[in-house]
Amino acid sequence: MNLVKKVENKFGDIFNINSAKDTREAIGGLAFVAPAVILLAVFIIFPAIMSFYYSLTDFYILTPDKTSFVGLDNYKYLFSEEIFYQALKNTIYFVLVVVPVQVGAALLLAVLINSKRIKGVKFFRTIFYSPVVLSMVVVSILWAILYNPNDGLLNSLLVALGLPKQPFLSSPKQAMNSIIAMSVWQGVGYQMVIFLAGLQDIPESLYEAAEIDGANIWQKFRHITLPGLYNVTVFVLLVTSIAAFGIFVQPYVMTQGGPDGATKTLIMMFFEEGFQLREIGTSSAIVVIYFVMVLTVSILQRKFAKDKQDSVI
Amino acid sequence: MKLNRNNVMLGLHYLILIVLVFVFIFPLLWMLLSSFKSERTMMTDLYSGFKAFLPTEVSLDNYKEVFSRMNFGKYLFNSIFVSGMTVGIGLIINSMAGYAFARLDFPGKDIIFAVIVSLVIIPFQSIVLPLFLVVKDLGMLDSYGALIIPFIANAFSIFMFRQFFLNIPKEVEEAAQIDGCGFLRTFFQVIVPMSKPVFATATILNFTGVWNQFLWPLVATTDPKFSTIQIGIQEFFTQQPVYYSQIMAALTIASLPMLILFVSLQKYFINGMGGMGK
Numbered sequence: 001m002n003l004v005k006k007v008e009n010k011f012g013d014i015f016n017i018n019s020a021k022d023t024r025e026a027i028g029g030l031a032f033v034a035p036a037v038i039l040l041a042v043f044i045i046f047p048a049i050m051s052f053y054y055s056l057t058d059f060y061i062l063t064p065d066k067t068s069f070v071g072l073d074n075y076k077y078l079f080s081e082e083i084f085y086q087a088l089k090n091t092i093y094f095v096l097v098v099v100p101v102q103v104g105a106a107l108l109l110a111v112l113i114n115s116k117r118i119k120g121v122k123f124f125r126t127i128f129y130s131p132v133v134l135s136m137v138v139v140s141i142l143w144a145i146l147y148n149p150n151d152g153l154l155n156s157l158l159v160a161l162g163l164p165k166q167p168f169l170s171s172p173k174q175a176m177n178s179i180i181a182m183s184v185w186q187g188v189g190y191q192m193v194i195f196l197a198g199l200q201d202i203p204e205s206l207y208e209a210a211e212i213d214g215a216n217i218w219q220k221f222r223h224i225t226l227p228g229l230y231n232v233t234v235f236v237l238l239v240t241s242i243a244a245f246g247i248f249v250q251p252y253v254m255t256q257g258g259p260d261g262a263t264k265t266l267i268m269m270f271f272e273e274g275f276q277l278r279e280i281g282t283s284s285a286i287v288v289i290y291f292v293m294v295l296t297v298s299i300l301q302r303k304f305a306k307d308k309q310d311s312v313i
Numbered sequence: 314m315k316l317n318r319n320n321v322m323l324g325l326h327y328l329i330l331i332v333l334v335f336v337f338i339f340p341l342l343w344m345l346l347s348s349f350k351s352e353r354t355m356m357t358d359l360y361s362g363f364k365a366f367l368p369t370e371v372s373l374d375n376y377k378e379v380f381s382r383m384n385f386g387k388y389l390f391n392s393i394f395v396s397g398m399t400v401g402i403g404l405i406i407n408s409m410a411g412y413a414f415a416r417l418d419f420p421g422k423d424i425i426f427a428v429i430v431s432l433v434i435i436p437f438q439s440i441v442l443p444l445f446l447v448v449k450d451l452g453m454l455d456s457y458g459a460l461i462i463p464f465i466a467n468a469f470s471i472f473m474f475r476q477f478f479l480n481i482p483k484e485v486e487e488a489a490q491i492d493g494c495g496f497l498r499t500f501f502q503v504i505v506p507m508s509k510p511v512f513a514t515a516t517i518l519n520f521t522g523v524w525n526q527f528l529w530p531l532v533a534t535t536d537p538k539f540s541t542i543q544i545g546i547q548e549f550f551t552q553q554p555v556y557y558s559q560i561m562a563a564l565t566i567a568s569l570p571m572l573i574l575f576v577s578l579q580k581y582f583i584n585g586m587g588g589m590g591k
Contacts, residue, residue, distance in 0.1 A: 015420040016418070017420070024496075026417075028413075028495075029413045029422065030420075032409040032412060033409070033410045035410075035466070036409070036410035036471060037425060039406070039465055040432060040466045043462070044463075044468075045428070047442075047446075048435055048439065048443075050443035050446070051439055051440060051442065109333070112326070112329065115326065118326065118330070124330055124334065127337050128333070128334075129575075129583070130338070130572060130576075131341075134568050134572075135524070135525035135543050135567065136525065138543075141546060141564060142341075146343075153343055156359045156360050156365070185337070185340075245436075253547055267438050270442075275445075280442065287438060291435075291436070291439040
């Protein structure tokens with residue numbers, strides 16, 4: 001065999017391309033994915049890698065030539081700063097409250113709508129889901145007005161009921177909780193829909209068998225519904241947590257991180273550090289810490305998500 | 314109707330649902346109704362209890378003000394243009410990639426796909442700063458390009474398209490190939506027309522995603538010429554004098570497209586979401 005044929009055969013073995021048809025398909029396949037892959041590489045993969053890289057430098061955007069490698073200095077700096085701990089604390093508080101409340105409420109709503117004896121499931125589903133399609137900016141502005149300590153609708157309703165006016169966003173104690181309530185309102189429809197899909201997957205026969213055995217509502221819920229929703233619940237907890245860690249729009253639009261830094265979150269601090277103070281190094285470190293938190297939660301989900309075969313049936 | 318235990322429970326069930334419905338729509342109801350009221354009417358209605366939820370006045374003045382006082386027409390156009398372009402081009406590019414992963418064999422296919430799938434969990438906040446620097450170095454800041462190009466390719470869409478195409482029977486393509494169609498023709502003239510559901514879902518999800526973006530337009534554009542509606546309404550909130558009824562009109566304009574899209578195409582919104590739990 002001559003050299004060209006040998007190379008062709010080797011090429012064919014490595015890439016599993018052994019005929020003209022295979023070559024055509026390979027070229028076609030690569031051509032079909034090339035635009036997407038190039039765009040993703042330039043605009044997602046490269047920036048993702050650079051975040052890690054920048055976090056190890058002291059890159060200050062106004063003096064790009066003076067950048068040098070500083071190792072873990074940025075991280076050491078962050079962990080010695082009071083404002084970082086406050087941002088971390090606010091963010092973790094938000095996650096720890098919003099996730100159970102929102103997921104619990106979503107489950108409750110899903111169960112309430114999914115009942116066989118309720119007509120108009122689609123109507124209720126539409127209503128509960130509609131805040132989800134609104135932008136967080138619209139929701140934040142609307143609720144900022146709702147929460148207005150003097151002229152807000154909520155306070156006027158409280159007054160009409162004979163209750164005292166509340167400071168809501170203007171109080172360091174109530175501000176974060178006010179944002180939490182609003183976030184739950186906006187997002188719960190999304191988790192509810194996922195739970196609804198999960199509920200549909202639980203075989204009706206299980207409930208019928210339980211009823212024959214005399215099980216009541218609570219027993220059916222605890223022993224059939226909850227186990228049947230196990231994987232869905234783990235997934236929903238994951239998705240909600242990841243979104244919660246990254247909270248930015250609400251405090252940015254409503255309180256600018258105040259009052260007294262009560263609503264300053266990790267990403268708000270990142271935004272200030274990176275886009276206002278222009279410290280690319282430290283802000284990238286913040287974002288890497290954020291990403292590590294998100295990744296940890298994702299890995300935990302994988303550990304907790306059992307194989308479908310192991311569950312309930 | 315008998316007043317037995319079952320009926321009482323049913324009544325209670327509906328009552329709870331109706332209360333919840335009110336809890337969910339009262340902000341939007343107030344927003345919509347207030348947008349038709351003058352500032353004075355809106356404020357006085359606020360303090361007379363439930364008149365805030367009644368259409369005591371219906372006028373379009375606020376809407377006229379919003380378009381003339383702020384450059385709202387421009388903002389609206391920008392949002393429509395940016396969302397439309399990103400989604401339109403994206404549908405072509407993402408569906409082609411999804412099809413290749415589903416049906417064509419090429420070197421590196423599995424690795425590339427694995428990488429793409431792993432991109433789905435990367436939160437936008439963790440790449441926004443380097444992305445900003447990339448766009449800046451490409452000279453694209455303050456342009457439509459900055460708002461459109463980075464978001465054309467979408468990992469989740471590619472995943473969705475691949476899922477869908479895997480479920481199309483191979484006989485369809487075999488028949489097309491017997492008729493002499495190459496990959497491009499097979500894809501665009503045979504596969505695409507029979508894939509309406511996935512294209513609809515991808516359109517809805519991506520259009521909503523781009524329309525509702527805030528952090529990126531905030532940092533990528535400073536020239537108000539390119540501001541999208543989300544940036545525009547936020548500025549409205551801070552510009553004096555602040556008329557709440559006008560803000561309500563602005564918020565209504567900003568939300569109406571999404572709400573109308575949602576109510577008319579619910580199926581696709583919810584299928585796109587509901588399928589993710591599996």
